[in-house]
Amino acid sequence: MLIVDTALAARAESGNPLRFGMIGAGYMGRGIANQVLNYMPGMELSAICNRSLPAAIAAYADFGVPRDRIIEVNTVDQLEDALRAGRFAVTSDPAVLCEAPSLEALVEATGHVEHGAQVTMQAIAGGKHLVLMNAELDATVGPLLRQKADAAGVILSGCDGDQPGVQLNLLRFVQSIGLIPRVCGNIKGLQDRYRTPETQAAYAKQWGQTPHMVTSFADGTKISFEQAIVANATGMQVAQRGMIGMDHRGSVDEMTGMYDLDRLRELGGIVDYVVGGLPSPGVYVFAEAQDKVQAHYLNYGKLGQGPLYSFYIPYHLMIFEVPLSVARVTLFGDRVIAPKAGPVVDVIAAAKCDLDEGAVLDGLGGFLTYGLCDNYSVSRAENLLPMGIAAGARMRRRVPKDQVLTYEDVELPVGSLACALRAEQDRIFQP
Numbered sequence: 001m002l003i004v005d006t007a008l009a010a011r012a013e014s015g016n017p018l019r020f021g022m023i024g025a026g027y028m029g030r031g032i033a034n035q036v037l038n039y040m041p042g043m044e045l046s047a048i049c050n051r052s053l054p055a056a057i058a059a060y061a062d063f064g065v066p067r068d069r070i071i072e073v074n075t076v077d078q079l080e081d082a083l084r085a086g087r088f089a090v091t092s093d094p095a096v097l098c099e100a101p102s103l104e105a106l107v108e109a110t111g112h113v114e115h116g117a118q119v120t121m122q123a124i125a126g127g128k129h130l131v132l133m134n135a136e137l138d139a140t141v142g143p144l145l146r147q148k149a150d151a152a153g154v155i156l157s158g159c160d161g162d163q164p165g166v167q168l169n170l171l172r173f174v175q176s177i178g179l180i181p182r183v184c185g186n187i188k189g190l191q192d193r194y195r196t197p198e199t200q201a202a203y204a205k206q207w208g209q210t211p212h213m214v215t216s217f218a219d220g221t222k223i224s225f226e227q228a229i230v231a232n233a234t235g236m237q238v239a240q241r242g243m244i245g246m247d248h249r250g251s252v253d254e255m256t257g258m259y260d261l262d263r264l265r266e267l268g269g270i271v272d273y274v275v276g277g278l279p280s281p282g283v284y285v286f287a288e289a290q291d292k293v294q295a296h297y298l299n300y301g302k303l304g305q306g307p308l309y310s311f312y313i314p315y316h317l318m319i320f321e322v323p324l325s326v327a328r329v330t331l332f333g334d335r336v337i338a339p340k341a342g343p344v345v346d347v348i349a350a351a352k353c354d355l356d357e358g359a360v361l362d363g364l365g366g367f368l369t370y371g372l373c374d375n376y377s378v379s380r381a382e383n384l385l386p387m388g389i390a391a392g393a394r395m396r397r398r399v400p401k402d403q404v405l406t407y408e409d410v411e412l413p414v415g416s417l418a419c420a421l422r423a424e425q426d427r428i429f430q431p
Contacts, residue, residue, distance in 0.1 A: 003332070004324050004328055004331070004332075007327065007331045008040070008041065008042030008043060008327055008331075009041070009042055010042070011042040011043075012041035012042035017041075017042055017043055017044040018042060018043045018044065018104055018105075018327060018330055019044045019083070019102055019103055019104055020043070020044070020046065020103055020104055020105045020106060020107065020326050020330070021045075021046060021047040021097035021100065021103045021105075021106050021107070022045060022047070022049070022106065022107045022109055023048075023049045023050070023094050023097065023106060023107070023108050023109060023110060023119050024049075024050060024107075024108065024110040024133075025048050025050040025052075025055040025056045025058070025059040025109075026050075026055070026110070026111070026210075027207075027208055027209050027210075027213070028109050028133055028318065028322075029048070029050075029059060029107075029109040030058075030059050030062070030063075031318065031319030032045070032107065032109065032319045032322055032323065033045055033060065033063055034062075034063040034319075035319055035320060035322075035323060036323050037060070037063045037064060037065065038063060038064060042327075043323055043326070043327065045088070046083055046088060046089065046102065046103060047073075047083075047089040047090070047091070047096075047097050047100065047103060048060065048088075048089075048090050048091075049091050049092065049093065049094045049096065049097050050090070050092065051092055051115075052092075053091075053092055056090040056091075056092075057070055057090055060088050065088055069086070069087045069088055070087065070088050070089075070090060071085075071087045071088070071089055071090070072089075072090055073089045073091050073096060074091060074093065074096070076096055076099045076100050076101075078096075079091070079096055079100045079102075080100060080101065080102055083102050094118070094119045094123075095126070098119075098122040098123045098125070098126035098128055099126045103128065104129070104330045105128060105129040105130065105131065105326050105329060105330045106119075106123050106128050106129070106130050107133065107159075107326060108120060108123070108130055108131070108132050108133060108134055108137075109133045109134075109322075110134065111133065111134055111136065111213065112134075112136075113134075113136050113140055113364075113388045113389070113391070113418050114391075114416060114417060114418045116132070116134045116136075116137040117137060117141065117417045117418040117421055120132070120137065120145055120156070121145075121148075121417070121421075123154070124145070124148050124149050124152045124154060124156070125152070127152060127153070127154055129154050129156075129329050130149070130154070130155075130156050130157070131157055131158070131322065131325045131326050131329055132156065132157065132158050132159065133158075133159050133162065133322060135158070135164060135222070135225040135226050135228075135229055136225050136364060136387075137388065137418070138158060138225075138229045138232075139224075139225040139226075139228035139229050139232070139346075139347050139388060140347070140386055140388025140389060140418065140422060141388070141418065141421040141422050141425050142156075142232060142338070142339045142343075143232060143339040143341065143342050143343050143429055144424060144425035144428065144429075145421070146338050146339045147428070155333060155335055156335075156338060157325065157328075157329050157335040157336045157337065157338050158229060158233075158325075158335075158336050158337035158338065159321070159322045159325040159337075160321035160322060160328070161316055161318045161319065161320060161321030161322050161324075161325070162226070162316060162318060163186050163223075163226050163281075163283050163316050164226045164227075164229050164230050164233075164337050165325065165336045166282075166283050166313055166316045167184045167185075167186070167230050167283045167285065168230065168233055168234075168336060168337040169313075169336070170284075170285045170311055170312075170313055171184060171234065171285050173311070174285050174287045174311055178290060178294065179287040179288065179289060179290070179294070179309070180269075180287055180289075180290060181234070181236075181269055181285050181286070181287045182259070182261070182265070182269045182287060182288050182308060183259060183264065183269065183270055183284070183285065183286040184227075184230050184231075184234060184236060184269070184270075184271050184283075184284075184285055185252065185271070185272050185273055185274060185283060185284040185285070185286070186223055186227055186271075186272075186273040186274075186283055187252065187273070187274055187277045187278070187279070187280050187281055187282050187284065188223060188273055188274070188275050188276075188277075188281070189275070189280050189281065190275065191218065191219070191220050191223075191245070191275050192218055192219065193219050193350075193352065193370050193402075194219070194352060194353075195218035195219045196215060196352075196366070196367045197211035197212050197214075197215050197365065197366065197367065198211075198367075199215075199218075200214040200215045200218055210365075211365070212364065212365035212366060213365055214365070215365035215366070216364050216365030216371075217365075219352070219365070220370055220371065220372070221347075221364055221365060221370050221371035221387065222365075222371075224242075224347045224371040224372055224373045224387070225347050225387075225388075227243060227271040227272070227273060227345070227373055228271075228345040228346065228347050228373055229337060229339070230271045230337070231271045231344045231345035231373075232339040232340065232343055232344050232345060233337045233338060233339060233340060234269065234271075234340070234344075235268055235340055235344055236267070236269040236270050236271050236344070236345075237267045237269075237270055237271075237344060237345060237375050238270060238271060238272070238375055239263065239267065239270045239272070241374045241378070241404075242372045242373060242374075243270075243271065243272050243273055243373050244270075244272050245272065245273050245275060246258060246272075246274050246275070246277075247275045247276055248274050248275075248276055248277050249276040249277075250277070250278060251277070251278050251279075252274060252277045252278065252279075252282075252284040252310055252312055253310045253312075255274065255277070255284075255286075255310070256286055256306075256308040256309065256310050257308070259286070259308065261288070261307055261308065271345065271373070279312060279314030279315075280314075281315070281316065282312050282313050282314040282315055282316070283312065283313055283316065284310060284311065284312040284313075285311045285312070286308045286309065286310055286311075287309050288306070288307055288308060288309070289306055289307070289309065295307075341429075342376075342428075342429030342430075343376040343425070343429055344375070344376055345373050345374070345375055345376060346373070346374055346375070346376045346378075346379035346380075346384070347371045347372065347386060347387045348371065348372055348373075348374055348379055348385060348386060348387060348404050348405070349361070349369045349370075349371060349372075349384075349385045349386070349387040349390040349404065349405045350369060350370055350371070350402060350403065350404045350405065351368070351369060351399050351400065351402060351403050351404075351405065352367065352368055352369050352370050352401070353367070353368060353401050354398070354399075354400055354401050355368060355369075355395050355398065355399045355405075356395065357395050357396065357397050357398050358394065359395045360392065360393070360394050360395075361390045361391060361392065361393045361394075361395070361410070362391065363390055363391025363392070364388075364391065369390055369405070370387075371387035372387075372404065376429075376431055377431035380426065380430075380431045381431070382404075382406065383406045383407050383408065384404055384405065384406055384407075385404075385405040385406055385407055385409065385410060386422060388418065388422070389412065389416065389418050389422050390405070390410070391413075392412075392413035393411060393412050393413060394410060394411045395409060395410055396408070396409055396410060397409060
């Protein structure tokens with residue numbers, strides 16, 4: 001990060017800010033807009049695309065941009081003219097941002113799998129680096145999208161500030177000092193598989209978020225997507241369906257002796273989470289020393305006697321860190337987090353309640369399903385339904401509560417790009 005701030009300071013001093021665009025002007029998008037517009041010299045959020053134009057306009061106007069400097073555009077030429085005139089552009093057409101020469105990168109901040117898939121494919125076709133704030137899309141078809149981005153010569157990356165990126169930053173540090181990561185973990189305050197948008201409505205209203213988004217946090221779906229992309233970026237697996245997910249009401253430092261080290265070695269490391277652990281809402285990496293000399297100095301550094309050593313970051317700062325991801329990708333070609341190769345861990349759909357024939361699944365953070373991690377080899381062998389493409393699927397037969405769904409259980413929606421990409425990914429990457 002120290003390299004990034006120096007590079008951005010140089011861009012600010014030269015009067016040549018890093019210009020980027022953002023797709024999505026919801027809860028996270030608004031936070032990014034405030035951050036970049038007011039507190040990050042050397043960067044310019046030049047254009048915002050949102051399906052609702054008033055929300056895109058508000059993401060500028062509410063944070064200090066005069067209304068007469070915000071211009072609605074429908075073409076690339078209109079966007080370029082607006083930027084040359086020192087104005088900010090809004091549009092409802094993501095292709096305008098994806099094809100604009102003046103934009104050095106894009107941020108995808110919608111959180112929707114289908115729309116995110118469409119935007120990502122347009123960005124790749126337009127030769128744009130893209131920072132994803134969309135763990136759901138990444139966990140569902142990220143390996144294929146990474147392959148397509150590489151072929152097009154652009155960078156597709158997850159973001160700093162959310163737990164997966166923070167875990168990868170910590171893992172890279174641990175590896176850089178010569179240790180072997182064995183567990184990448186996420187710290188949760190609550191998990192209840194049966195939470196719904198109804199039970200989470202008041203909390204969502206308190207924070208200005210949607211009930212479905214908050215439900216996906218509470219029912220374990222979101223953390224499953226997050227840890228799946230960590231697995232795909234590291235090659236780590238899950239120890240069991242749903243991860244281990246210990247309930248521990250103390251410091252994560254106290255958990256180093258709770259894992260079977262031989263099993264961790266056998267799996268090449270695992271992704272996991274803890275409910276109630278401290279520091280919350282942080283992340284942790286448990287690592288192993290490679291020799292007795294390292295172990296001696298780790299003990300001297302007050303990390304204990306091993307064999308696993310605890311490293312953690314006590315926070316993830318979301319919108320504050322996402323702009324730094326844009327700078328890392330654009331100025332240094334440094335991905336924050338991306339799949340190494342093919343899928344390693346999948347997120348599969350499970351029934352939140354008894355599902356009757358004919359029911360149409362409501363998807364992420366809904367009333368009918370929740371997501372669980374499993375190893376990709378298991379998911380493919382059992383033909384399990386990925387959670388990321390479950391929305392809109394119609395039940396062909398009854399499935400009882402808590403049973404995982406298979407492709408045979410549902411009829412997928414017609415015309416879904418996400419479904420098509422997932423089918424292509426499964427053809428290319430065999431377990």
